[in-house]
Amino acid sequence: MERIEKSVEVACPVRTVYNQWTQFEEFPRFMAGVKEVKQLDDTHVHWHAEIWGKDKEWDAEITEQVPDQVIAWRSVSGAPNAGTVRFEPVSHDRTRVRLMMEYEPQGTVEKTGDAIGVFSARVQNTVEDFKKFIEERAAETGAWRGEVHGGQKTPQPEGGPRGGKPGGGGRTIR
Secondary structure: EEEEEEEEEOOOHHHHHHHHHHHHHHHHHOOOOEEEEEEEEEOOOEEEEEEEEEEEEEEEEEEEEEEOOEEEEEOOOOOOEEEEEEEEEEEEEEEEEEEEEEOOOOOHHHHHHOEEEHHHHHHHHHHHHHHHHHHHHHHHHHHHOOEEEEEEEOOOOOOOOOOOOOOOOOOOOO
């Protein structure tokens, strides 16, 4: 598996940045090539993207998620891939986002593109486009404040926040 790490500093508080990243269905708004992301449940996401000129679909499982700290995933179908995004407060209104991705290039075109750094550049563009997206909005489009450990959602305390609104505790699932 190939591994790529990129980071960007965002001029927003860590809570806002993290909350936006939990809104997977919004990813096509800032991720080039991503056509659609469907939240299946709290720990599973279906992806549809164009990669190297080919339509691809896969499912991913969220394996770890801790509010304002980390989200990790791995594919459970399609081309093997996995990743982690870490959120580090730099100050009360600045956050460093560190994205690490691993993937298995499929076929000659992907292996050649990987060799010349095309995928690395795409990942860099993704973090920069996310930065632009959230800084222009200055607010998240929704939030999910639950936790996932070992691929299992951790139950929220009774009376805990719910709903797909900023600061809420649930993902918007359609």
